Amino acid sequence: MSQSLSLRAGLVSILILLAFIGAWWGATLPTQVDLGDMDPEYAAMMGLDTTQESDIPTPGHIGSAIWTHLSDPFYVKGSNDMGIGIQLAHSLWRVLAGFALAAMVAVPLGFLIGMSPLMHKALDPYIQILKPISPLAWMPLALYIIQDASISSIFVIFICSIWPMMVNTAYGVSSVRDDWLAVAKTLEVGPIKKAFKVILPAAAPTILTGMRISMGIAWLVIVAAEMLVGGTGIGYFIWNEWNNLDLANVIFAILLIGVVGMILDMIFGLLGKVVSYKEV
Amino acid sequence: MTTPSFIQVDGLEKTFPGPAGQEPVTVFQNLDFEIEKGEFVCLIGHSGCGKSTILNILAGLDAASDGYVFMENKELTGPGLDRGVVFQGHALMPWLTVRENVAFAVKSRFKRHSKDEVNAQVEKYVDMVGLTPAIDKKPHQLSGGMRQRVGIARAFAIEPKMLLMDEPFGALDALTRGVIQDELLAICQATSQTVFMITHDVDEAILLADKILLMTTGPFAEVAEVAYNPLHKPRSRQEMHHDGHYYPFRNHLMDFLVNGPGTPYSDKATDGTPPALDKAPRTGPRRVVSA
Ligand SMILES: Nc1ncnc2c1ncn2[C@@H]1O[C@H](COP(=O)(O)OP(=O)(O)O)[C@@H](O)[C@H]1O
Ligand SMILES: [Mg+2]
Numbered sequence: 001m002s003q004s005l006s007l008r009a010g011l012v013s014i015l016i017l018l019a020f021i022g023a024w025w026g027a028t029l030p031t032q033v034d035l036g037d038m039d040p041e042y043a044a045m046m047g048l049d050t051t052q053e054s055d056i057p058t059p060g061h062i063g064s065a066i067w068t069h070l071s072d073p074f075y076v077k078g079s080n081d082m083g084i085g086i087q088l089a090h091s092l093w094r095v096l097a098g099f100a101l102a103a104m105v106a107v108p109l110g111f112l113i114g115m116s117p118l119m120h121k122a123l124d125p126y127i128q129i130l131k132p133i134s135p136l137a138w139m140p141l142a143l144y145i146i147q148d149a150s151i152s153s154i155f156v157i158f159i160c161s162i163w164p165m166m167v168n169t170a171y172g173v174s175s176v177r178d179d180w181l182a183v184a185k186t187l188e189v190g191p192i193k194k195a196f197k198v199i200l201p202a203a204a205p206t207i208l209t210g211m212r213i214s215m216g217i218a219w220l221v222i223v224a225a226e227m228l229v230g231g232t233g234i235g236y237f238i239w240n241e242w243n244n245l246d247l248a249n250v251i252f253a254i255l256l257i258g259v260v261g262m263i264l265d266m267i268f269g270l271l272g273k274v275v276s277y278k279e280v
Numbered sequence: 281m282t283t284p285s286f287i288q289v290d291g292l293e294k295t296f297p298g299p300a301g302q303e304p305v306t307v308f309q310n311l312d313f314e315i316e317k318g319e320f321v322c323l324i325g326h327s328g329c330g331k332s333t334i335l336n337i338l339a340g341l342d343a344a345s346d347g348y349v350f351m352e353n354k355e356l357t358g359p360g361l362d363r364g365v366v367f368q369g370h371a372l373m374p375w376l377t378v379r380e381n382v383a384f385a386v387k388s389r390f391k392r393h394s395k396d397e398v399n400a401q402v403e404k405y406v407d408m409v410g411l412t413p414a415i416d417k418k419p420h421q422l423s424g425g426m427r428q429r430v431g432i433a434r435a436f437a438i439e440p441k442m443l444l445m446d447e448p449f450g451a452l453d454a455l456t457r458g459v460i461q462d463e464l465l466a467i468c469q470a471t472s473q474t475v476f477m478i479t480h481d482v483d484e485a486i487l488l489a490d491k492i493l494l495m496t497t498g499p500f501a502e503v504a505e506v507a508y509n510p511l512h513k514p515r516s517r518q519e520m521h522h523d524g525h526y527y528p529f530r531n532h533l534m535d536f537l538v539n540g541p542g543t544p545y546s547d548k549a550t551d552g553t554p555p556a557l558d559k560a561p562r563t564g565p566r567r568v569v570s571a
Contacts, residue, residue, distance in 0.1 A: 179371035182341050185359045187388035187438070197384065201375045277375040278420035280427065 021059050028054040057248040065248040066255075080240070082232070084253075088260065090232040094150065094225075095218045095264075098157025102214065106162045107207065110169025111195065114203070120170065127163065135160035135221050139228055149229040153222065160221045161214035168210025172203030204275035212268035219261045234260075284353055285314035286474060287338070287442065292347035294333050307333055308501040311347065313493055315442070318472040322485040324533065325495030331478045332368070335446050338476060339365050351442070361389050364435030366445040370427045372419040372434075379415045382406055382434045389438035405437040406430075408467060425456035432464065436473075443468075445477040449484065458517055461487055469514065482533045486526065487515055494536050504541035507532070 030051040057065075073085030113120045135156045142152035176199050184194045226235025234257060241249035292311035298304045307330035315321050323331050336342035338349060340359035349356040372381050382402045386393065390401065406415050409429040419427055428448055435443055449457040465488055468475055479485050485492050486509060494505040510525035520526055532545045 177371075179367050179369060180373055182339075182365070182367065183371050183373070183385075185341060186339055186361075186363065186365045187385055188359065188361050189388055198373070201373070204375075275375075278418070279374050280370075280372075280420045280422075 025059050028056050028058040030054065055247075057251060061248040062251055062255075065252040069249075069252060084234075084237065084256065087232060087234050087237045088256070090150075091222050091226060091234040092260070094153045094233065095157055095215075095222050098154040099161045099211075099215060099218050101154070102158045102161035103165060103211065105158075106165035106210075106214075107169050110166040110207070110210075111173050111199070113166070113170035114173025115199075120174070127166070131163045131167075135217075136224055136228065139225065143229070149231050153225045153229055153233070156225045157218045157222060161218045164213040164217065165207070165210040168213070169203065169207045172206030172210075173199055175206075176202040201275070201277075205272060205277070208268065208272040208275055212265065212272060215264050215268055216261070219257075219264055223257060284350075286317040286319075286352060287315035287476075288348075288350040288353075289313050289338075290348045290350070292334070292337065292349065293345050294330060294337070294342075295345040305499050306345075307498050308495070309346075311503055313503055313506060315474060315476060315491075317474055319490050320468055320473075320475045320488055321477070321491045321493060322489035323476070323478045323493045323495065324480065324482065324485055324537065325501065326497045326537065327480065329495045329498040329501040331495065332446055335365075335444050335476065335478055338442075339363055339444050341365075361438055362441045364438050364440035364443045366428075366431045366435045366443065366448045368446040368448070368450060370419070370431040372427055372430055374419050377416050377418055378406060378411060378422070378430050379403075381419070381430060382437050385434045386437050401437060405433040408436065409433045409463060423456075425452050425460060428452060429460060429463075432460075436467070436471075442474045442476060445475065447478050447480065450480070457481075457484075462517060464488065465515070482530060482537070485533070486511060486530060487517055487520060492533065494533070494541070496541060505536065505544050507545045510545075 030053055032051060069084040073083045073088075075083040076086060109123075113123055138156055138159050139152060142155045143149065146152050146155060180198055180202060181194075184198045189198070222233065223235035223238065226233035227239045228235075230236050230239070234253060238250055238253045241247075241253065289311055293306065293309040295304050295306045311334070313321075323334065325331050333342060337344050338356070340356060340363070351362070373384070376384065379399075379402055382405060383398055386398050386401045390398065393401070403412070403415070406412055409432055411426060411429055411433065414422060414426060419430070422430070428451075432445075432448065435445075449460055452460065461484060467473070468488075475488075477488065489509050492507045492509065493503045494507060495501050496504045507529075510529055511520055511523045512525075515523075528548075529545065532548065535542060
């Protein structure tokens with residue numbers, strides 16, 4: 001039953017894709033230009049054609065762009081011309097570095113906030129003020145202080161990943177069921193063992209959800225950050241191709257960002273499954 | 281001078297701060313009772329009279345507002361591995377298997393045990409509650425009765441001096457409850473385990489308890505009577521209603537719950553035979569605390 005459902009859903013997905021590509025193809029067909037009563041031979045001589053290519057790249061253009069990029073993703077021909085794999089690796093590295101630093105701060109701090117009502121009340125105003133700030137707003141300050149575009153991007157990723165992880169960790173820790181803590185108490189379990197053997201596994205699904213949200217935001221932000229600071233990365237690639245007016249490459253990069261974002265999300269979804277448990 | 285009891289509860293009182301702007305609520309007060317070593321004590325009372333609070337104080341999870349609890353002459357001030365707790369809602373950790381749940385307790389109690397020793401202890405107690413076939417399952421794969429059995433195995437596995445159980449079978453269907461009651465009875469008789477158990481099931485108390493503490497309704501609840509179980513040991517669910525003491529005793533308990541405290545059971549002229557206990561309490565004459 002469920003298998004036939006996925007089968008049918010897959011079929012519908014493919015149909016939607018085909019319909020979309022078909023409509024796109026139709027919309028980007030060369031157009032007939034009305035030349036009025038002009039003599040066709042004169043028009044040809046003047047370089048005017050009766051058919052005109054569309055400004056928007058056709059599916060064929062995108063297909064060939066995908067092929068070109070994926071057939072040689074890792075070349076480096078100077079600082080302005082690198083394979084898409086290299087650009088992607090730069091972006092991924094910044095995201096992972098910023099995300100890992102954020103996790104190292106957010107999870108322990110979230111633990112503290114979740115365990116201590118005092119710290120919760122004391123830190124709450126800061127979190128509420130810092131959380132809604134667009135991470136890109138930090139960029140000028142980061143560039144000025146850090147004086148390095150790449151590290152500034154990492155900092156921006158750090159600052160945008162930290163909040164969902166911290167808030168979720170605090171929530172997960174504070175909502176660990178009392179009877180599990182009571183079990184730990186009656187067994188005279190020490191604070192360290194309690195943190196790692198009871199609270200962490202109990203809160204892990206919530207923490208992982210926070211990480212998943214953070215990773216999603218980080219991947220959104222890295223593109224914008226790299227557009228802003230330039231140099232390398234998938235965001236810079238898009239901006240560069242826009243300046244070259246190569247829309248096929250822009251569209252290719254958009255698709256790639258989507259696919260990579262989906263894969264990152266799937267990884268965190270799987271990790272979440274690993275630590276999840278069925279409450280009874 | 282008499283030998284002091286294993287557990288001595290003296291003038292215990294619990295007052296909760298009232299909701300904002302309201303008077304604090306004294307749930308119970310002036311609680312005095314004893315538990316002897318090897319005794320199975322049941323606490324019966326209406327819901328809300330503070331039974332769980334008393335058990336939590338004995339477990340060291342809650343603090344009394346007034347009064348003392350002594351265990352072997354030492355005041356109890358916090359939780360400890362000398363007491364095993366079976367929680368009302370089993371309180372198993374759902375991310376651990378049965379084996380790991382019990383091992384968590386065993387490792388906490390026997391810190392120097394090797395892996396093999398821990399495992400042997402775990403398997404012994406899981407086997408005791410008949411769950412060896414399910415030992416590597418997670419709690420959500422078990423029935424309610426099996427989960428409660430794991431809770432019991434976990435509490436027994438630390439070999440506590442006293443077992444504390446808060447309505448352990450309250451959430452189970454009658455059939456499962458009966459089976460587990462029988463198991464618990466057999467285990468407690470085999471191990472001479474000291475038990476303090478809360479129940480609202482009169483038959484459960486008659487089957488299991490040597491001594492039944494009867495609580496009045498709160499607020500200001502008290503233990504109005506300590507009734508010694510007159511039924512002969514060993515008792516069994518199938519046979520106990522043939523015991524001549526069964527109906528008078530059961531009626532007495534029901535009367536207490538329905539009509540409130542009356543003449544203590546020991547003062548009621550039954551057939552003249554003293555309450556039969558195979559283990560006489562060491563505190564001399566059986567005491568009855570009257571309200
Ligand atoms: N933390 C608390 N704050 C205020 N009142 C409480 C608290 N815990 C329990 N109570 C009150 O104390 C009374 C006794 O509770 P409890 O010990 O759970 O009763 P029982 O187990 O006999 O049903 C109840 O009326 C309950 O509302
Ligand atoms: Mg209760």
